[in-house]
Every structure is written in C-alpha cells, then in structure tokens.
Amino acid sequence: MADLMRPAWAAIDLAALQHNVKVIRKLAGGKRILAILKANAYGHGLQRIAQALSEIDAIGVARVDEALQLRNAGVTRPIVLLEGFFDASQIPVLAASNIQPVIHNLRQMKELSQVDQLGDTLKVWLKVDTGMHRLGLEPDQVVSAYQQLLDLPQVNDHPVVISHLACADEPEHPQNERQIALFASILEQLPPSSTSLVNSAALLAQLAPQYDWVRPGLALYGVSPFATKTGADHDLKAVMNLRASIISVRQIKAGEAVGYGGYWIASEDTYIGIVAIGYGDGYPRHAPEGTPILINGNIYPLVGRVAMDMVTVNLGRRLSVKLGDTAELWGAKLPVERVAEAVGTIPYELLCNVARRVQLDYQ
Template identity: 40%
Template sequence: MPRQTTAYIDLEALRNNYRTACARAGSAAAMAVVKADGYGHGIAQVALALADVAPKYAVACIEEAEAIRAAGISQPVVLLQGVHACDDLGDCERRHFEPVLHSEHQLDWLARFERSGDFPRFWLKINTGMNRLGFRPDDLHAVMARLEKLGADSRLLGFVSHFACADDSNSPMTATQTTTFEAATSSWPELMRSVGNSAAHFIPGQPLFDWSRPGIMLYGGSPIIGKTGPELGLEPVMSLEAPLITTRVVKAGETVGYGGAWIADQDTPMGMVAVGYGDGYPRHAGTGTPAAIGGRRIRLIGRVSMDMLAVDLSDAPAARAGDSVELWGRTVGVDEVASCAGTISYELLTGITRRVPRNYLKHLA
C-alpha cells in the first residue's frame, strides 16, 4: 500500500476563484493562466475544470498549450513566452495558439510566412519597465510598420505588458507602467490590450483594459505582499496532507533531526510526518512553521528532511500514528507556510513533485 501523502485539489474552489477574478476584472475578460502544470495542480484537470467558464487560457510555452489541446479543449491559448523556434509559428496557426512576440528575431521568423500569408494570430509584448521581454515603447511604430509591410498586421490581436511591482501597494511603479503602456499603444485603439496579473485585480482603480490574466489567485494564493489568499476572499485549492507515521516523547535536553537543530526544553510529544523536501515541501521551513491535525494547529520542529519532518504534538495530544497532517490547506494557509520558508506560495505550489499524487475533488469539506 502506498503512503498516503497526497495533494487534494478542490476544483470547485478553483472555479470560485476564477469567478472572483472575473468580478474584480470589471469589463475586462479573464484569461485563465494555467502555466507550470496549472501552478502544480495539473494543467489538464485545471483547464478542464474551467472549460465552461474561461474563454481563453494563458501558458508559458507551446508544450503547455499542447497539453491543453490533448485534454480536448478548443479555446484559444496565449503563449506568454512566445515561441522558441520558427516552426512553432506554423503550429500556432494550425492549433489556434496566440504567441506573444517580444523580440526582433521572432519578427524575422514571422517574415518567413510572408509568401504564404499563413500568419498565426499573435500579440506584441511592450516593455514598460519590467525589462525582461518586450519591445521598447519608442520602437513600437517601427515594429508596426514592419508588420504592415509583411502583411501580418491584420493578424495582430493587441498588446500586452507585465507589472513589476503590482504586489506592493506602496509602489508607484504600476501607475508609471500603466501610463507608459497607454501612451505607447494609443495610436492603435482598435487593438486589444492586456496588463492585469493577479495582483492588479486588487489595486483600486487600476485599468485592466480588455483582458486580465489571473494566475496565482485562481489557486488561492495571495499576489499581494502582507496579505493571505483568504484575506483577499480567495479559497485554497490545494490541501497538502501526509500521514503521521510515529509518535514519541522527546525528553528535555534531547534533540530532533539533522544537526540537532531543535532541542527540547521540556518533555515534548513529537510526531514524524511522511513528507519532506523530496515531495516539494520547503526545506527552509523551520521550527514554528504551522501545520494542522484534526483541525488543530501544531508546529514543525527541527529541520525538514527529504522524506520526513517532525512536529510538536503538544497542542494535539490525541494525535496517533495514521492520522492525517495538513501541511497547508484550509486550516493552514499556503501563504503562511511560504512566509515561514522565506518564499512565496507560487514556489510551493509549483514545487510539489511527481511522487505526490493529486486527488481531484469536487469540493473539500
């Protein structure tokens, strides 16, 4: 019998979070971002759960878009990282993928389709200050002139950009980027525009234009510094659970785990849980990181091992081997665990490894 370490996925919570994104997007439509294997939740299952409500999906790369098609889903799929080879543009045209073109070499690839005219529908990325991908605003008129010369301008859907600091409500950079984006694209009001990541949905008065791009918020994680998902009205989608495999009393003065990093200051009931960094649980989650058993919050002690971690059972004295421990979920938020580990919920959710099975539920109790 396999161990019972499992990631339970609440698909109705996912749908509710998408509805929240739509409500917060106002007049903008919301393309569901399902990259990185649906943020670790399973791209096919996530996309299928949203298939009757999401008019468009967004992924990072073409192999993720192919996974959506393999699941039998026909909605358009935006490739946020564009394409990585010229031939991929032909696949995009045939498969109704919408690549985001962001570099001159991608325009060179596009030129190879000039003779046939079989251009895919595509977007242009505008670099408004993130300085990762995209054409500079001052170069946009030249880019548009080149597209018109190629005859590809009729296949251009619109413009996208990405915010660098939308998670920080005190940063003026989002407003600056928005102004830059509006000015850069003002000559083409007939084309669509998209800038709104998850965090932008929570900025009062922030324009989201034609399409927003909710990502982490769909999965219940917080996109805002200092806030948790539930505080923003989001429901947790993944509940990571693992069995308690033994219990014992650690005597005062004894240590637990590698390096003797935790020393008991009194006799302490302790349990070992069958999950570790080999499963994607963060190694840097130290003593005091919350977990839960039977709805009662407990804490980690000592270092996280590859396959196990230790918990203090002082606040759950009835716990026994075989009981299920929630590492994050409805009692303990993934944002809380991420904060204790010095990271963000995005990393935790996408980091759950293949040896942890996903169990898809209509709704968690």
C-alpha cells in the first residue's frame, strides 16, 4: 500500500469538461464561446485545458504571459486579453502574436494610437462600464472611442463591444436590469457590432441576451457561481478532483491535543487521520474545524490547524480508514462549493489557489 501513497494531486476530468461545454453550448443558443482560462485555467492547467477545448471559438486570459504561453504551445485560436495591455511596449508583442486586447481606458486608446511601425494590425475589444465601476470607458465616451478605434491604422476590424455584470451571481439584484438596459442603449448608438456581456452566472440564469459572445469561466469547470447551488444543479460536472493520501492514522485519547497550537482537544477517545495536503498546496489555512473531507465515501470533519503539508481529520471511534487510503478535498463527490461555504470563501479562490506543486493528472 505504501508505494501507492502520494501527496496532493488533482485528477482533472476532461470528459467532465467536454460535458460542461455541451451544456454551455446549449445555453448559449448558437452564440460564440470565449472560454475564460485565466489564472492557470482556474487552477486546472492553462495549456492542457486550452488544448482540450479545441472546438471553442476563442480563449480569454488576463495576462500577456498567459497568452504567450498558449501561443508558444501551438494554440492558434483567437486569444483575448481581458485587461488589455498594461504598457505600450506590449502592443507590438500582441500584434505579432495575434492577441486581441480589451481596450478599457483612454490611456490605452492613446498608447494604441501612438504606436507606430506595427508589423501586424490588431483586432480589439472595447469595454464599457455599465455599472461595475472597475474597468471600462464611461458610457458617454464609447461612441467617439469606437469611431477612433475604427479609424486607427493599427486596428483591423470593428471592435467587439463588451461589458461585465457586477451582480450576475444574484439574478434578482436590480443592478442587473440597470446594466443590461444601459448596455442595450449604448449599442443602439453604435454601428452594428459584435457584442459580449454574459459570464457563467448570467448564462446559467439566462439573465440577459447572450449577445454574440458568451464568456463562461467557472461553469466550464463544472462549478456553480450561485451561493446556494452546486454544479450538479445546472447539470454541470466537477472537472477538478483534489486528492491526497492518508499518511498516518493514530489513536488519540480524550483530552489530548492535535496539531499546531494544540487548540483542538479530543473530547473522547478517537482516531485521527493525517492527510498529505496543506496550505503549501493551496488548501486554505483558515479552514475551520468541521470543514468536510471525503474518505472512502464518508465525510469526516477537519480538526486542528491546517499546516503547510498536512491536515488532520477526526476519523471517529470506529476506524474504517487505513494508511494509504485517498482523501478527496473537493471534486465530483464533494462539491468545491460546499468546501468554500465551510471555509467562508468562494469556489473561484479555492480552485485558483491550487499550488504548482500539486500534480495535475489529466484523465
């Protein structure tokens, strides 16, 4: 058994990914899909996920280095840089690699207009702030910015006009209606253009017209953006199964303490399992007592402090777990949404934080 023991790994279920794409395609009703793969494809591995999504129309990332990593890996599909270029020096790099920046402020407009000797022209996306107040031009700047971009010799096509909803994960929130109406009124002032508004939550809730491009991130990975739901409620399947081996099982007497600080004290005689995963792997250090961990089909509570390489689990008085068994920290049988709820965070953070030392096994 010992030779089968491994520290933390994540089994990445590519069949589940393909299933989720089908569900998304149906919801998208024939619109094009910009798959959001930033932050290492939400922890699932940028390159392999991009390669697995070979039928997807385009890929969205947040950083130039993520886009270049994909180009270097031979990915030829359109890549959209969601925050655009951070500095004018990046513009020729984007043009040379056919990476499409989102233009979201006047500084980027100016830098783009001033760059010369661009060997290749750029396709750009134009972001308008309809109420999130994070990125995007003001609604009254959009018409002239759109025209300026059209007139620039550096730009080769009509910009795709996009915005982002602040409250799509709360479908009843009045902010959604306001943003959707404002986006529609801005589009009325522009020549017919390609457009994009919805993320996973807006798509799953069918909150707004899909426009020409839908932009799912979380749903691709089989996870629900809604606080009270899991992916299964939308017929989605979890892609990441985060696992680790039980590397020690020990008997603890009532009154004995476990782990750093000794703050968890057994109230009765019990067995404790030591799982080979910790905050060094991205498992949240602040996970409280009772955070669920699945072993052999049963949920056990985490006890004691999360350490860098280990967590401790209360296996109870009657032992049905042995050294070398596998624990699931989240995945198909223990939704990451439930773990996020126990930890007081969102599933996005848990997935993105999975550390590079966690081996990704593609299945």
